[in-house]
Amino acid sequence: MDQNFEAFAVSPVPPPGPDAVAPPLYRGIYGMPMFVTLSTADLPASVDFWTQGLGFFELFAIPGQMVHLRRWAFQDVLLVVGEKSPSAPPASVSFACVLDEIDTVVSSLRALGAVPEVRETPWNTRDVEVITPEKARVVFTAAKVFDPATVEGRNLQSVGIGRDDNGSHE
Secondary structure (H helix, E strand, C coil), X not given: CCCCCCHHHCCCCCCCCCCCCCCCCCCCCCCCCCCEXXXXXXXXXXXXXXXXXXXXXXXXXXXXXXXXXXXXXXXXXXXXXXXXXXXXXXXXXEEEECHHHHHHHXXXXXXXXXXXXXXXXXXXXXXXXXXXXXXXXXXXXXXXXXXXXXXXXXXXXXXXXXXXXXXXXX
């Protein structure tokens, strides 16, 4: 397959920048192209963590069995009653956000007693990582403005991002 389409037209993620605004919470119903399912021994505590700490909302629930959470379009999590994992898995799930949401997410998580880790990445994002009550590794990742004069900008340029003539990567 050698044809691409403009996928940004279906993405809720705004272009990075100081004026980037997070899209609203998405309450529509669609066939989910991807979602995360996590087992929890304490469904109410897990729902509180995800809604109060990470900004998700309850789309619907089967009482005592499952809660479908969502944030932006295509950011779906199913919490199901089951055994809690004894340790955090090596894999993680990442959710896009905008830079001005990072501080709020960190504050909300700390208010719940969680210990989030904030870091700058070589690929030009600011990330917040936390381990949820279900022992899932969750990362909220916000793209920073592309600046070719920074180390991150040079890293991206070295792999062809930000170097094309039409500016589509800037």
